């Protein structure tokens with residue numbers, strides 16, 4: 001086992017997602033069985049007691065990869081020297097709400113956290129925002145951390161990516177491992193665009209394998225885009241274990257790279273690729289090598305896809321304007 005632990009901060013650690021996420025990180029799910037991790041868990045003061053209980057449970061697992069745990073309510077202390085920050089802590093939406101309705105309530109969390117990361121995180125810091133509205137919260141954190149390169153900030157659309165893979169595999173009656181090159185474009189919201197025109201199933205084009213535009217438009221896309229709401233409706237609480245699992249997938253891919261011949265969906269700061277306004281944190285198909293992501297270039301975008309991408313990006317631009325009005329960026 002290597003000796004220097006990777007320091008991983010998790011915010012909202014006493015919440016629902018935290019309760020799944022911490023045990024996966026501590027057991028080596030991001031960096032593998034040979035890399036020790038040190039957890040830095042940030043919560044608001046009233047949740048610290050509950051968090052102490054979670055830490056007792058972490059101790060009781062005796063994970064060989066868990067090198068230490070610190071908890072606290074001061075971002076500057078918890079983020080000191082961290083290599084990864086998983087920003088989960090934020091209020092979830094309830095029934096009948098859209099994720100954008102959380103902008104005002106949650107946006108205010110991410111400006112001070114961006115500033116604290118800017119001040120004290122390690123030079124190689126990588127930030128994953130899971131707390132909703134994830135894309136715009138990532139934009140807020142990024143904008144408040146001028147000394148950290150923009151490409152170190154990202155938001156989670158891997159859950160949507162995984163949902164899309166699962167729905168497509170079920171439709172075609174194949175294992176999920178047969179599905180490659182899935183793409184989520186745009187915002188982690190109901191306007192997101194899960195695109196199967198470039199996806200492959202068993203090496204063949206997925207849209208052709210499906211051969212049913214009506215299913216793509218009226219079943220597949222809405223099922224994936226509204227899955228979060230369907231889970232809230234069924235469970236009475238927003239997705240947690242699957243969100244934790246996707247957060248792990250996202251961080252693991254960032255740390256260890258994408259597989260040859262495949263890509264993943266990550267929300268990252270746009271460089272203007274595919275006509276997505278520069279500076280917005282939007283979901284793209286990306287490959288990752290040596291800890292650096294790159295947007296997959298050269299994909300042909302048909303008219304149907306163009307309209308869907310543009311609509312979701314327009315929503316991101318509206319959210320950016322709203323947080324600008326609130327003085328958060």
Ligand code: NAD
Nearest residue numbers: 012014015016017043089090091092130131132156159243
């Ligand atoms: P939860 O309410 O169970 O937990 C949130 C935790 O965050 C609470 O313990 C709360 O005390 C803490 N918190 C609040 N403000 C904080 C702050 N300033 N600093 C540190 N901690 C803070 O919620 P949850 O179900 O764990 O969901 C967390 C967030 O993740 C929500 O915004 C939810 O909508 C979002 N989410 C995103 C995705 C995605 O795919 N991007 C998926 C599922 C959920």
Ligand code: LMR
Nearest residue numbers: 093099132228229238239
């Ligand atoms: C999800 O996609 O499950 C989460 O973003 C929670 C939500 O509000 O939908």
